[in-house]
Amino acid sequence: MNRSLTFLLVLAQAFSAEAKTDDSLLDPRLRLNGIQVQQAFGKTQGIAQESTVKLLRNERVIAHGTVIDSRGFVLSKASACIGARYLLTNSGIRLPVKARKRDEACDLVLLEVIGDGYEWPTLHWSDNNNSTDARWAISASPELDEIRLGLFGGKTRPIGREGGVMGVVLSDDNQSERGIRVLEVIPQSAADRAGLKINDRILKIDHRSVRSKQQVNHAMQKKDPGDLVLLHINRVDEAIELRVTLGHRSVTFDLFNRNLLMSGPTSKRKDNFPLVLQHDIPLYRNNMGGPVFNLEGQCVGINIARVDRVTNFALPHAVLYPILRDWLKP
């Protein structure tokens, strides 16, 4: 105790920096998301702000939406804007909306603005199917009064189902006629709560024999968090049955959990998309559903999930186009 305390004090002494002087910090207006950098984006600022709306439930912003045509149709993230009754434009106009179409696979909803007399901007899509890698990504700020900037980075890819997890580390040795040995049980995990113990051997999952760690993982990937699985296990030559209610990967494993805590609220649904673009624009969970633009002011996609503090997913035009064509056909 005394030793570690000494170490802390010593460090403080040896490395105590002077109070930060002004010339050691960058003017906030010049930061990546500073107001002066935003101004370089010219017309794209206005395009991003005017094409984005806030969606309200009980007077609270629950999502952003993308104004996709001059008739006032708005596209958004379906699971985020359940119960949205009104929208607010960047100029503060409040209008009622009604959900018209829904696509479960892509988590999209089409809302129609009730009443007319509002002049909606026309959205220009990027029909450039080239890579977005390392290009500017631009969205409206949470209050639609500024823009937020980042880069597309990380491969454009499909996102599979996250799957449920038990919270165990399993043995690699595949010679197990006697089941897959449990090396570790994560405290507070689904497996822990169900009573699984170290050195238990998993024989069957939902009455199917498993012969390798891979087979166990494969079985879990087909399940969702909250699903119940039945395990047949062997514990010191005794046959036991356990029921495990599967947990979330990100909540169960420590590293993911810590990163999640550092990230603030993330989207409830952030898996199971046919194709996503990845970018690092600083946005909140209730800003999903809004558009993301390139430097030319063309819409590249719509924000569909806040994953963590360095990652957002956007559905690209290639995914949206067939859905919208179907929904908006005369």
Next chain:
Amino acid sequence: MNGKGFVALFLATCLSACTLLATEGLKPWEKECPENYEDLLGIEGQIQKHLSKTKSAVVSLETEDGAGSGVIVSAEGLVLTAAHVIGDRGKKITAILSTGKRVSAVSLGGSVFSDAGMLKIESKAVLPFVDLAKVKNSSLGNWCYALGHPNGFDTTRGQVLRLGRIIGKQDETMQTDCRLLGGDSGGPLFNLNGEVIAIHSRISQQADENFHIPIETFVSNWDFFMTDEFYNAQKLEEGGFLGVASSLAPEGLTILGIVEGSAAEKFGLLEGDILKSLDGEPLDSREKLAILVSNKSPQDPIVLELSRAGRLLTFRVPLGSRLNEE
């Protein structure tokens, strides 16, 4: 208008003309702030130009304690990373190359003071590597990009690219507004010429105010880290003790404070003295002072060169012990 006023006006005109010329010669990413579409296009184009080469040198590191990142800086597989990723010297670590190939590596040295660490990939193959930026070449406001493996290696996602600017720089710490997350630790920060300027160290509660270890810290202590020395709390405690708090200045280390009863006080070092060298080793980082002193035993004599009010002085003094100060 009198003569003086005319000269002043003439000078002012010259100065503004010079400023104009200076701005015109600058690349978009060298300006204080991008001004228009062309500047922004220039910035993204410059990143694209260097991205694939720099990505090829970035590795994901798997240790007993978790996942981090690193960057290869020589064809023989020398990797810069963070000390808290390697933990200690001589540890076995798995490095995952940008191709997805897993290779074994062993940790060399590092220091918990700055969080700088090194390791060596044990491979006979020639590895892709990137260059270090020249020391003292990066400054506040410079555009930069971060690469790394947030949340660990993910083959379908690949490395994650983030953009930012240097928002803080003092002594041996650098802060940027590149957004980082656990797993990025040890990964590289590049300038827009594709050269390594820093290594990711600590992530801040604020997503856009993260800390990096500047390349200057590695260069200053290169030989110590290469020779398998890992400077941790214990080593610091057992070694010699001088007893000064300092800050980095262009010409050495300026003494900010003297610990009561320490060797520094006994031998008459003063606040404001600028320490130039210790046993002939130039003092170009505070960490180097800490390392040189902790390599000695208490009572070992040292030769200190310092500058006081413009005069060069040489002190020959025995070091004290940290434990005496309690």
